[in-house]
Amino acid sequence: MTDRPVVDDAVLVASELVTNAVLHAELPCQLRLVSTRDELRIEVEDRAHAQPQRRRPDDDDEHGRGLTIVAALSSGWGSRPTPTGKVVWGVVRTAPTL
Secondary structure (H helix, E strand, O other): OOOHHHHHHHHHHHHHHHHHHHHHOOOOOEEEEEEOOOEEEEEEEEOOOOOOOOOOOOOOOOOOOHHHHHHHHOOEEEEEEEOOEEEEEEEEEOOOOO
């Protein structure tokens, strides 16, 4: 059974990745969840070829923290090009690390 903090982290990672696709990429976008025994891989595919850029917002900036949040909650994240755009992904551990 997965505990609530892991579920909350996964929901937030998915939300940030989808929001980034909607705001900064070319639609449509597709959310994919790939689950193994130990982790959940959250992928968002969109039609933009530009790779995401992690920003360093000032304290007063209202935007620009999405990928920083994804990096903080994920055991890894990244992007890869596809023939029609790109996939941005984050991995949330669902089992404790030893």
